Amino acid sequence: MSDQNANDGGQPRFGRPRSEPTEPAEPAEHVVLEEQIDLWRGYVQRRRAISAADVDEMEDHLRGQVSDLTASGLEDEEAFLVAVKRMGNLDEVSREFAREHSDRLWKQLVLVPEEPGDxxxxxxxxxxxxxxxxxxxxxxxxxxxxxxxxxxxxxxxxxxxxxxxxxxxxxxxxxxxxxxxxxxxxxxxxxxxxxLYPFEPGEFDGAGMTEFLAITHTPVVLWLLLGVxxxxxxxxxxxxxxxxxxxxxxxxxxxxxxxxxxxxxxxxxxxxxxxxxxxxxxxxxxxxxxxxxxxxxxxxxxxxxxxKNVVENIAPVLTRVFTPLTIVMLVAIFVVLLVNGPLTDVDRDLLILMDAILVLVLFLLLYSISARDPLAPPGIFDWMQLALVGAALAVDAVALTAMLTRIAEFGFTANKVAALGLNLVLLVHLAWAAWLATGFVRGRRSFGAIEHWQTQYLPVYAIWASIVVITFGPIFAFA
CATH class of the missing domain: 1.10.287 (Helix Hairpins)
Structure with a gap:
């Protein structure tokens, strides 16, 4: 939804088209109301049965309700909540639109434009x-x-x-x-x-360790730059x-x-x-x-x-299927690592695989958060998300201990430092996410705090990947 302005030739994402007279800036007391309507509209737009024109019509109706309620003496926030209640349950609205306009669900899967502007x-x-x-x-x-x-x-x-x-x-x-x-x-x-770095050849299909790390970390940096x-x-x-x-x-x-x-x-x-x-x-x-x-x-x-509205409805299903399965996998890994003998005996490839699993857990966590309705109250799936993060933290702690143990016994190498750094970055990310999620499920924090933390932390991965690409070659003699 963030590209809406780019699609409509500069027309504002919400509110009235450019062709209408320019209105004065909103008074300060109405800013919060506009933010709430912004969130509500975004939530409605994610219902694929409701077209953009229908969303505009619903927003006009909502604004009319809010205007009537504020005129009767209610504050903006109270008027908004009452108006949303009067609009009805959005899932029911979606199902009603699906019944009324079932052809739209199929049109979204083909290249037939619904409107001349498309x-x-x-x-x-x-x-x-x-x-x-x-x-x-x-x-x-x-x-x-x-x-x-x-x-x-x-x-x-x-x-x-x-x-x-x-x-x-x-x-x-x-x-x-x-x-x-x-x-x-x-x-x-x-x-x-x-x-141009003078990397030494090695065992990774001709690449040395520092070159291998540079090759594998560069796409992370470039993908996050693509995000800009x-x-x-x-x-x-x-x-x-x-x-x-x-x-x-x-x-x-x-x-x-x-x-x-x-x-x-x-x-x-x-x-x-x-x-x-x-x-x-x-x-x-x-x-x-x-x-x-x-x-x-x-x-x-x-x-x-x-x-995007077609696949976006698959996201909640995927996260609800794979979250419990991933929890079981993480618990099994944790138990196996604990009963498998001294941590110094843990194979290096196993530690690398554990890092890959933790990154997969992070992707699952981020995508489930991005697909969740931020206005919904805590539910059973939020407790499962907390269990997922807790299991990932336990596995990360074991992996971190194993890496520190191996470094203490065998010394520093480029791959050990890279894996250690990634584990520390993941540990901070997951630990604070668990703290925020605990507050949310206990009703002490809003879901927005969890979402804000995920988005604010993303640049840390780009910074760490950049450090690996740029500095590890000179530090470890390009070996």
Whole structure:
């Protein structure tokens, strides 16, 4: 929803169109009311059965109710609460709209515009496809230039693709040129670091440990920089950051669906052509792969933007399915680690895998928070979220102890310090999230405090990843 202004040619996200006379600024006492209506509208817009025009009509009705109630002597906040109650339960409203306009649910899944103004979506799709072809050409050239040196391709693949996705959002969000220039400069600096540092070869397919860490941490930095573009440069806005978290989760879902469909089609093609003696492998590796990978990313991003209400309704279902399963997995890991002997005997690969699991838990936590109604009271699922964070904290504490024990016995290495730093960053994030969640389920804090903490902490991951990419090479002699 954060891109609404970019889609309507500058028309305000809420309120009246530009064509009407400019109204004076809201008095200070009405600012809170406008913020409450803003939150209410955002909540309504996430009901995919309710179109934008219907939301406008409902907002007008709500404002009329508030106006009548304030005229009768109620304060703004009291009038808003009473008016919302009179509007009825939004889930019931959604079901009623679904019954009245069931065709809309299907129209959202196809490219048929509902209104004449939506014709611009075809133009947007053309821009996305052009950028996907451009990314494919760059990747194809890079692939041809690095024959026999796959490490160079792995090192630079992210720089060949992500700038085109960023270009899509620069065009869509009308990002200021100063912000774009700064992000290009930062991206260029990271490209120079990754390619010009004199890394020593090693066991990771020819890459040493510090080079491997630089390659794996650079995409984290670039993805969070992409978040600045996605937010239209307004990265300080907690709502925009949460929009980016939601976008990331929905993009992962779309990419998974695209990948499953793509693998099915490619498998059928390989099988059919092999029966007639045609080797499809070279065509796939030389042409389809370089264009399909960036194409899937860009088309997936466009689908999230164009059809976000369709997938957004899947988010609560996914989080409710995987949260209890993840809790069981974390408890099992915790028990196994405790009964498996001295922590110094824990395998290094197991510690790395535990870090990956904790990152997965963090993604699940962030996406579930982004999909939750902030106005709803605490419920059983909030207690499950608290249990999830508690289990993750227990596993993180064991992993942290094991790493410190191994460092004390075997000394510092680049991978140990990187894993230790990530665990500390995760520990702080999860510990404070658990504290806030405890206050929320006990009725002592609002859900907004939890959401605010998640969005405010995101830059810490970019800072830590930047430290790993830029400083670990010189500190550990590029080994």
């Amino acid at each position: 014709g611009g979506r075809w133009r947007e799709l053309a821009v996305v496809l052009a950028l996907a072809v451009g990314a494919g050409i760059v990747l194809k050239v890079l692939l041809a230039a690095t024959v026999g040196n796959e490490l160079v391709l792995v090192r630079n693949g992210v720089f060949a693709v992500l700038p085109f996705l960023a270009g899509y959002f620069v065009w869509k969000r009308h990002v200021p040129w100063r912000v774009s220039a700064l992000l290009v400069a930062i991206t260029t600096a990271f490209a120079l670091v990754v390619n 573009v996605y937010a239209g440069g307004a990265w300080r806005s907690g709502a925009r950051r949460m929009d980016f978290v939601r976008f990331t989760g929905e993009l992962i879902i779309y990419l998974a669906l695209i990948a499953l469909g793509g693998m099915l089609l490619i498998g059928l093609t390989f099988g059919t052509l092999s029966l007639v003696g045609v080797d499809f492998g070279p065509v796939f590796a030389d042409w389809l792969l370089p264009f399909c990978l960036p194409g899937a990313l860009l088309v997936g991003a466009w689908l999230v933007e164009a059809k």
